Amino acid sequence: MDEIQWAEALRGFSFDASDTLTPERPNVFRIAGFPRREQVSSNMLAWLFDPQGNHGLGALAVETLLALIGRNGATTGEVAVDTEVRTDDGKRIDILICMSDLAVAIENKVDSWVYNDLAGYREYAAGKNGTEAVVVVLTPHHQDNLHDYERRGLDIGEDLFEVLYDDLFDALRSGLGDRIMDADPRGVDLLMQYIDNYSPERNESTMEERDEIIRRFAETTEGIRxxxxxxxxxxxxxxxxxxxxxxxxxxxxxxxxxxxxxxxxxxxxxxxxxxxxxxxxxxxxxxxxxxxxxxxxxxxxxxxxxxxxxxxxxxxxxxxxxxxxxxxxxxxxxxxxxxxxxxxxxxxxxxxxxxxxxxxxxxxxxxxxxxxxxxxxxxxxxxxxxxxxxxxxxxxxxxxx
Known part of the structure; x- marks a missing residue:
């Protein structure tokens, strides 16, 4: 096929992806090249869960998490938050939140299924804190195998919980209220960028936009492939x-x-x-x-x-x-x-x-x-x-x- 033929075929070609895609706002996670990195997400969550964090949101994040697992009565006056906590048998807890009357071991699953020793995490957290301990699987989508852990001594809804990212994000946004007045604007902005990057609901919307780009391109090039x-x-x-x-x-x-x-x-x-x-x-x-x-x-x-x-x-x-x-x-x-x-x-x-x-x-x-x-x-x-x-x-x- 010579240049004249393809030039004539393309002369009427009109396709502007910018008409379909929503303009992408600046996002530090995507700019830094860690759009879905699990450890980056865990570090961000640990910062949010710490009431003393310089985000200025106080105990909002940890109280939101406790409400989602039905532990509203836990004391959040003194909270210690650590990441990558090594257990006695050498395994690692993504995030460990210790309060005076409760320990929460969080297994953060961004893009994979849970396979970890969650019963061992709960046992380690209880022993380290000397209190009751629960395990939370924080995940973008439902984990189908959580019931397998009931055979290992955990009770779903008692000491094992699944919290979806979007449920946490929705509750955080709803809980901002007057707290936003005392928060560091940069902290709030980072929270919103984090939600924008890790929210399955928002990512699914982006995928739909990309599907539309593919569809429009296929239709526009029909007959001139x-x-x-x-x-x-x-x-x-x-x-x-x-x-x-x-x-x-x-x-x-x-x-x-x-x-x-x-x-x-x-x-x-x-x-x-x-x-x-x-x-x-x-x-x-x-x-x-x-x-x-x-x-x-x-x-x-x-x-x-x-x-x-x-x-x-x-x-x-x-x-x-x-x-x-x-x-x-x-x-x-x-x-x-x-x-x-x-x-x-x-x-x-x-x-x-x-x-x-x-x-x-x-x-x-x-x-x-x-x-x-x-x-x-x-x-x-x-x-x-x-x-x-x-x-x-x-x-x-x-x-x-």
Missing amino acids: EQVIAFRYAFNDYATRTGEKINNILNGVRTRFEEGLLDPTGRTVSVENRWNFPSRSQASAYYGMTFRLNGVEEEDVSIELITDTNLSHIGDWGRDNSPIATKRATFDSIMYKAYREDGRHGDQQDRAIEKQNGSIVCILADAKLSDPLDELCEKVAEHYRRILEKAWNTELAWSES
């Missing part, structure tokens, strides 16, 4: 060739700078660093170089060339919420961002040397990817020279040699 596949192969080849060409351009730019770029006093400009990110075989999203005016305590300047080989919002790459209009860029466009480096890794947007339409990502107007390599090397090197002049407020000229 071969053309879409042909375009994908063509685009992958474009991305690889683009990566190769940009790397060759930067090699040429480095060589040009090594030949000599000087200020009026004879000080030279050197290339201090070079990087590609994110690498994908030989294709990348953007390609950076850092420049230094030798002998002067000026801030270094980084300039990145950007090509749309990841089909991404360019504003995301530039830490900018007002991305350059995608209609102004084409697959033949070369874009760039230039910013000052001072070793503090500050906000690049605030330290941008040039902006275009409110974005730090600009289009290199006189250069196209399809231009000859030698011509592009000269254009990019000259453009970099002008940027560095502006950044350092000095004249810069190429060495005659």
Whole structure:
């Protein structure tokens, strides 16, 4: 299938996932890369269950848990909360809450079935605290095998309880009430992010949205499957060739700078660093170089060339919420961002040397990817020279040699 056929087939293709998916709010758990990690959840819960925690919610969480298991009468004046508590036989209790008249051993099951020695946990908790002890299985979904533990000396509803995440979350939200006035706003925000990340009800809603994305894509591409596949192969080849060409351009730019770029006093400009990110075989999203005016305590300047080989919002790459209009860029466009480096890794947007339409990502107007390599090397090197002049407020000229 040639380009004309798939180009015609795709001409009427219209699909915008953003129309279907609810915009995702910032969430520290997903950003940190621990969206469903069990130990992260246990640490967060232990922080919430501790009335002395700096969340400012007092005993709300532990009282909520006690109410859900019918132990409202337990004393919460002094509460000790520990995680990963090692039992006498070397097993670990995810969370152990000790009060003056009750110990609660929590087995936190985020993505697996319960198989642990819950009877042993209850026995250890009772002995350690010298009080009555119960075991709570905290889980997103019902555990079908809890009745197996009745043969091991535990009674469901007496000393063994199952608490669903969403039941705990709903009760916590309902119990906030006036306590929110004394809570640390950051603590409340963390609680809400935790609920947003770990709530099965909210995650199921997200899955439904993703199912809708799949359905709409399948319907939109019905009858043009071969053309879409042909375009994908063509685009992958474009991305690889683009990566190769940009790397060759930067090699040429480095060589040009090594030949000599000087200020009026004879000080030279050197290339201090070079990087590609994110690498994908030989294709990348953007390609950076850092420049230094030798002998002067000026801030270094980084300039990145950007090509749309990841089909991404360019504003995301530039830490900018007002991305350059995608209609102004084409697959033949070369874009760039230039910013000052001072070793503090500050906000690049605030330290941008040039902006275009409110974005730090600009289009290199006189250069196209399809231009000859030698011509592009000269254009990019000259453009970099002008940027560095502006950044350092000095004249810069190429060495005659």
